[in-house]
Amino acid sequence: MALQQWFDRAAQQSELKGGRVIAGAPKVLGLSVTRQEWRQSAEDVAAGNGRLLALWASRDGNGDNIVRAAFIADPGVLLLSLPLTAEEADYPGIEHWFPAANRMQRAVADLSGVPTTDPDVRPWLRHAAWPESFHPLVDPHTPPSSAIPVVDHYAFVTVEGDGVHEIPVGPVHAGVIEPGHFRFSVVGEKVLKLEEHLGYVHKGIERRFAELPLLSGHRLAARVSGDSAVAYSWAYCQAIEGMVAARLPARASWLRALALELERLANHLGDLGAIGNDAGLAFGLAQFARLKEDLLRATEQALGQRYLMDLIVPGGTRADVSSANALSLVESVESIAAEVGILRTIYDEHAGLRDRFVGTGAVQPALAARLGLTGLAGRASGQAFDLRCDLPCDPYGDLAPKMIVRTEGDVAARVAVRFDEAAESTRLMQRILRQLPNGLHHVELPIPTEGAFSIGMIEGWRGPVFLALEAGGSGMIRRCHPHDPSWQNWPVIEHAIIDNIVPDFPLINKSFNLSYSGHDL
Amino acid sequence: MLKTLRQICRTGIITEPRPPSNDTLRVTDALQSRILEVLGRALCIRAVDAGSCNGCELEIHALSNPLYNIEGLGIRFVASPRHADLLLVTGPVSRNMEVALRRTYDATPEPKLVVAIGDCGCTGGIFGESYASRGRVSNVIPVDVAVPGCPPSPRQILSGILTAISKPISEISLLRRSV
Numbered sequence: 058m059a060l061q062q063w064f065d066r067a068a069q070q071s072e073l074k075g076g077r078v079i080a081g082a083p084k085v086l087g088l089s090v091t092r093q094e095w096r097q098s099a100e101d102v103a104a105g106n107g108r109l110l111a112l113w114a115s116r117d118g119n120g121d122n123i124v125r126a127a128f129i130a131d132p133g134v135l136l137l138s139l140p141l142t143a144e145e146a147d148y149p150g151i152e153h154w155f156p157a158a159n160r161m162q163r164a165v166a167d168l169s170g171v172p173t174t175d176p177d178v179r180p181w182l183r184h185a186a187w188p189e190s191f192h193p194l195v196d197p198h199t200p201p202s203s204a205i206p207v208v209d210h211y212a213f214v215t216v217e218g219d220g221v222h223e224i225p226v227g228p229v230h231a232g233v234i235e236p237g238h239f240r241f242s243v244v245g246e247k248v249l250k251l252e253e254h255l256g257y258v259h260k261g262i263e264r265r266f267a268e269l270p271l272l273s274g275h276r277l278a279a280r281v282s283g284d285s286a287v288a289y290s291w292a293y294c295q296a297i298e299g300m301v302a303a304r305l306p307a308r309a310s311w312l313r314a315l316a317l318e319l320e321r322l323a324n325h326l327g328d329l330g331a332i333g334n335d336a337g338l339a340f341g342l343a344q345f346a347r348l349k350e351d352l353l354r355a356t357e358q359a360l361g362q363r364y365l366m367d368l369i370v371p372g373g374t375r376a377d378v379s380s381a382n383a384l385s386l387v388e389s390v391e392s393i394a395a396e397v398g399i400l401r402t403i404y405d406e407h408a409g410l411r412d413r414f415v416g417t418g419a420v421q422p423a424l425a426a427r428l429g430l431t432g433l434a435g436r437a438s439g440q441a442f443d444l445r446c447d448l449p450c451d452p453y454g455d456l457a458p459k460m461i462v463r464t465e466g467d468v469a470a471r472v473a474v475r476f477d478e479a480a481e482s483t484r485l486m487q488r489i490l491r492q493l494p495n496g497l498h499h500v501e502l503p504i505p506t507e508g509a510f511s512i513g514m515i516e517g518w519r520g521p522v523f524l525a526l527e528a529g530g531s532g533m534i535r536r537c538h539p540h541d542p543s544w545q546n547w548p549v550i551e552h553a554i555i556d557n558i559v560p561d562f563p564l565i566n567k568s569f570n571l572s573y574s575g576h577d578l
Numbered sequence: 579m580l581k582t583l584r585q586i587c588r589t590g591i592i593t594e595p596r597p598p599s600n601d602t603l604r605v606t607d608a609l610q611s612r613i614l615e616v617l618g619r620a621l622c623i624r625a626v627d628a629g630s631c632n633g634c635e636l637e638i639h640a641l642s643n644p645l646y647n648i649e650g651l652g653i654r655f656v657a658s659p660r661h662a663d664l665l666l667v668t669g670p671v672s673r674n675m676e677v678a679l680r681r682t683y684d685a686t687p688e689p690k691l692v693v694a695i696g697d698c699g700c701t702g703g704i705f706g707e708s709y710a711s712r713g714r715v716s717n718v719i720p721v722d723v724a725v726p727g728c729p730p731s732p733r734q735i736l737s738g739i740l741t742a743i744s745k746p747i748s749e750i751s752l753l754r755r756s757v
Contacts, residue, residue: 186673187709199709206676228678231657233625233638258629260672261710277704283729317694327639346643347592353640366635366728402690403581555702574631577672 060105063098064132067440083511084133084448095139096149102128108429111523111540112161114169122171124148127523143329150175152333157429157545168194175439182256183211193264193557211254228257233574236450246558260575266537269504271297272371274534276373279366281539282575287320288517289539290369296526297371298506309373310451315489316365318482321518323352325475328570333470335564336413337480344400355389387490394483401476414469418553418565421466430549434569437474438466444516456485471568504532541575570578593647615699620652624662628679629672630691633729659685665692668701671712678717690756691742693723697748
């Protein structure tokens with residue numbers, strides 16, 4: 058059965074095991090499948106150049122497990138659900154077609170206690186802090202923890218041979234960054250293999266969601282990954298608004314787009330400085346850091362917060378922008394953009410930077426497609442995919458953002474994509490701030506009914522943020538699964554570093570700048 | 579190169595003037611002598627993310643930008659806890675980071691100070707305590723100063739660091755037992 062047929066079948070099926078599908082975004086179709094169909098559909102989606110958005114597990118009202126996967130392909134988003142009976146101990150793995158599924162499946166085994174048939178059964182998010190028999194998303198009682206924390210021993214793949222040695226790095230890193238462990242196998246300074254071990258900042262976000270009311274989960278969503286607060290809180294609110302079929306006033310969605318583009322620009326400015334610094338150009342860090350600070354102060358003046366952790370709420374936005382503030386924000390953004398233009402010329406003409414950037418950490422488009430590289434890093438490796446363009450939610454259909462794509466796939470390409478996207482975000486914000494529709498910025502929403510199931514998808518600065526939400530009784534969340542694009546992109550760094558030298562790793566890593574917290578949950 | 583130099587000249591020195599009040603000036607000046615008095619040298623900070631959402635890290639980064647210019651105050655971030663006088667810890671402390679945080683604390687030479695950053699570092703914040711989270715930083719290592727905020731602004735973080743340094747020397751235990 059070809060890809061289109063799965064979408065056709067899904068269009069005819071209105072019920073999805075475990076809840077009614079009410080999509081927050083257009084072109085989302087749900088389908089319940091059998092074990093055989095689960096694997097066949099993955100194969101067909103892969104053959105049709107579709108992408109795996111997320112894979113997670115949930116439970117229906119009877120306590121039976123359901124494994125779910127979200128794919129995005131040319132016709133739209135396909136949500137597959139595989140209901141498992143109590144007798145079925147596992148489900149078919151899809152790692153063969155979607156290598157990124159490996160870690161998602163292992164996380165499902167750790168948190169929901171549902172293993173796959175795929176061979177890699179090492180724990181992923183579970184270290185030594187809780188026993189293997191405890192599955193936090195399904196077991197109601199938490200086992201008592203030992204007073205003295207146990208040291209974790211992860212089974213790294215070892216590389217043997219003359220002169221091969223290992224360099225363990227982390228979890229506490231040398232800079233002001235998030236924790237994670239990198240195990241390098243090197244000969245001299247050349248990297249033969251890198252293996253990542255993540256999960257250090259796993260703080261029980263998914264279980265915490267199930268303790269919160271539906272109408273306040275956006276606060277936790279905004280804190281899944283602090284640098285993508287707008288993307289996550291918008292995705293969460295999109296899911297809630299899908300459940301109650303709310304139509305937002307135009308001003309609310311335009312303000313959300315403003316916030317999302319401010320977040321994109323702020324992160325791109327920070328990264329451009331940090332990447333320059335990792336290549337030895339402290340001037341770049343100082344310049345971009347001051348521009349980022351200017352932007353954060355302008356954001357605070359207009360919207361009340363430097364980082365917009367609490368701006369987006371179900372039904373709209375918490376704050377509005379006055380016309381005077383809109384005017385001064387657009388002036389700030391334009392003056393920052395002019396400075397970025399000057400710095401771009403300096404970066405482009407700097408022989409030392411070009412030497413470090415060009416060809417470093419390259420991911421060719423074919424490899425990027427095979428591994429499912431997504432978001433900003435994907436677009437630097439020829440993966441022309443941006444939710445704002447491909448499946449635009451309001452107001453991106455009106456704004457019509459330009460998709461930025463490069464094909465070189467190296468650090469230089471990821472820098473160039475950031476420069477181009479910063480310029481494009483500036484253009485979008487100029488339009489938003491000058492043509493902001495009048496009207497309300499917030500409407501009250503009813504509480505979604507029990508059993509409602511919906512998703513949200515927002516193109517954050519790093520890539521597509523996906524979130525699946527299931528409503529429980531008494532206005533509570535039954536299940537919320539937030540998914541960061543870093544799940545897809547972390548494994549690709551293991552490939553990007555091969556045959557590069559160890560000292561280039563910080564530069565390569567920073568050029569991706571993936572989330573630990575968003576991944577570790 | 580010319581363009582780079584022109585940009586540097588055009589930008590000028592943008593580090594913000596110290597606050598206008600004399601009192602504040604005096605405290606800041608006193609701070610540097612205080613750092614020297616307590617530690618005998620500039621203050622070295624080791625930042626540890628023990629489970630944060632990364633929001634606080636963004637504001638800690640901002641301290642190094644030319645406007646706050648924390649290095650101009652004689653404070654700098656170092657790569658190893660063995661070089662540090664003060665640990666700047668963001669939370670909540672995940673159980674998976676508990677061992678690493680304790681080891682980092684133990685590796686920091688005495689006398690040492692700990693400043694917990696953010697609502698999560700102060701109380702566990704929205705994540706609280708759970709099977710995966712130990713909550714506030716002081717549940718795992720002794721904390722001298724806790725700076726609330728989600729995330730706290732660079733000025734608030736700086737103020738927390740200064741408060742920790744301004745503690746009477748008798749209160750900085752030389753032989754503190756780890757919890």
